[in-house]
Amino acid sequence: MSDDEQQQPAPRRGKILEALAQAERKVFTRPAPKSANAQVKFLLTRAKESARSLAERVGTSTRTIERYRAGKLKKPQKRLRAALVEATESEWQPQVRARAREQASTTSGMMVEVTAYFGFACTGSSDDGRERSITTAISPTYAKQILELQEAGATEKDLHPIVAEAITESYFTEWGTRAVGLRADFTHVSKVEFLF
Structure with missing residues (x-):
């Protein structure tokens, strides 16, 4: 048996973790x-x-x-x-990535483009859950939480609720100006992309 045949499988990342890694790759200068x-x-x-x-x-x-x-x-x-x-x-390029993460966490936030099934929990809501494609900004506060969780080794399961909360705040409740108390969960993520 050769050395290559004895390899362990490469760790598999979920869609959110992979999307965060891709967002970092996009900021590379070389x-x-x-x-x-x-x-x-x-x-x-x-x-x-x-x-x-x-x-x-x-x-x-x-x-x-x-x-x-x-x-x-x-x-x-x-x-x-x-x-x-x-x-x-x-x-x-750790310094380039660190600058992009710092900027997202403090001033600019991130953009997210996601296609997933969104379900809702709100008193009096008549909007049934369904698959949606959404592009929206994520505030620096949520960007910081997401990036800190990623840095701490969070799993896909750990990141789902915070990403759903960030999308709910910016897209569905328009930064708290409507649909107060709405909670959106997303499942069956078919596509997700982040941009610093």
Whole structure:
């Protein structure tokens, strides 16, 4: 059995977590390394040249990491490729990402575009739940909560209620000016995109 066959599966992110990661990628001022060799070399600099810690992080063997560093291997299997891309993008341009997150958390907020099933709970509401496509701003307060939860390792299940609350505030209650007491939950998310 080769080292590549012993790989662990890459961690799978939910739609909200993936959308937040994509929003961060859009603020990069330079493209992240694309080839597996360049990604391994970059990640090794971030891991203080520890092939062992990088191997544990991406779910492969130390020997495989060393072979990519030396250029003996060039094309990783799908799981390793996904883990390398995710790890590289999470480490790439930390100051650029931090500035974008800080701005979203303090002044500009974020935009969200979502297609999901929205259900409502409100006294006297006649609007039945249904699938909607919504594009709306999220206030800096909610952006900060969402980004802090993401940073703390929140799961998709943890993020759903806060994103629903943010969309409810900005879209359905128009920042608290109408439909007081409305609560919208969203499920069956088919598409979600954030923009800093």
